[in-house]
Amino acid sequence: MKKILQVQNLEKIYGNKGNLTNALNRVNFDVSEGEFVGIMGASGSGKTTLLNCISTIDTATAGSISIEGLDITALKSNQLAEFRCHKLGFIFQDYNLLDTLTAFENIALALTISGCKPREVEGKVHEVSERLGISEVLNKYPVQMSGGQRQRVASARALVTDPALVLADEPTGALDSKSARALLESFRTMVKDMNSTILMVTHDPFSASYTDRILFIRDGKLFTELIRGGDSRKAFFDKIMEVMMVLGGEAA
Numbered sequence: 001m002k003k004i005l006q007v008q009n010l011e012k013i014y015g016n017k018g019n020l021t022n023a024l025n026r027v028n029f030d031v032s033e034g035e036f037v038g039i040m041g042a043s044g045s046g047k048t049t050l051l052n053c054i055s056t057i058d059t060a061t062a063g064s065i066s067i068e069g070l071d072i073t074a075l076k077s078n079q080l081a082e083f084r085c086h087k088l089g090f091i092f093q094d095y096n097l098l099d100t101l102t103a104f105e106n107i108a109l110a111l112t113i114s115g116c117k118p119r120e121v122e123g124k125v126h127e128v129s130e131r132l133g134i135s136e137v138l139n140k141y142p143v144q145m146s147g148g149q150r151q152r153v154a155s156a157r158a159l160v161t162d163p164a165l166v167l168a169d170e171p172t173g174a175l176d177s178k179s180a181r182a183l184l185e186s187f188r189t190m191v192k193d194m195n196s197t198i199l200m201v202t203h204d205p206f207s208a209s210y211t212d213r214i215l216f217i218r219d220g221k222l223f224t225e226l227i228r229g230g231d232s233r234k235a236f237f238d239k240i241m242e243v244m245m246v247l248g249g250e251a252a
Helices: 046-052 075-088 103-113 118-131 145-157 177-194 233-247
Strands: 003-016 019-032 038-042 062-067 088-091 165-169 200-203 212-219 223-226
Touching: 003 046, 019 118, 038 046, 038 177, 038 233, 046 062, 046 200, 062 200, 075 088, 075 118, 088 145, 103 118, 103 145, 118 145, 118 177, 145 177, 177 200, 212 233, 223 233
Parallel strands: 038 200, 038 212, 088 165, 165 200
Antiparallel strands: 003 019, 003 062, 212 223
């Protein structure tokens, strides 16, 4: 199976000689095409730092991060901007939709920025919207949508450019349980029907139970991983809770 993401001996150190913090300590893992992988860990464990390094928001101190075989830690700032535009999709907790644009226009904007031909934009927007069940809100503005609809529009925006990797940062954090379930089901659709590759940071074991695999981070190191395999979502949820108990409570 094709490796989309390869993280090797990743380190991130903050501070100066007198006060160093090793936020990431030689982290190693791979993510394959069509995988839905979760990252969990207690507050301060390094999970957000890890996501920031992969998303190119932050720079690693040592080690390498390769996406589709390209070591992004070696790219210059202008190359990183181009890389983010074409290879990464982002889903945030607070949606980040433009209030003055309709759902259609918010999704289409991502295509325009990436250089998509104008005649192809409408078809691509409608295709991804149908898969995520938001066709009925395409002409609505964000203020006219529910939180779950806004988050699925944000997901469509992240997916419509066909990125190599989608990075989701606490995507269900601002949603009620019904909306969260609908969003997570849409993620499963993205993986199954569109062969999308998703890396999601979450503190919520319910959200994590929808993934194929979970990486648990503790004190900047990879503590353990859980693979769902043939388990039901409920059985996987129970295993997640067991690991969280070992970690000392809620992975917040």
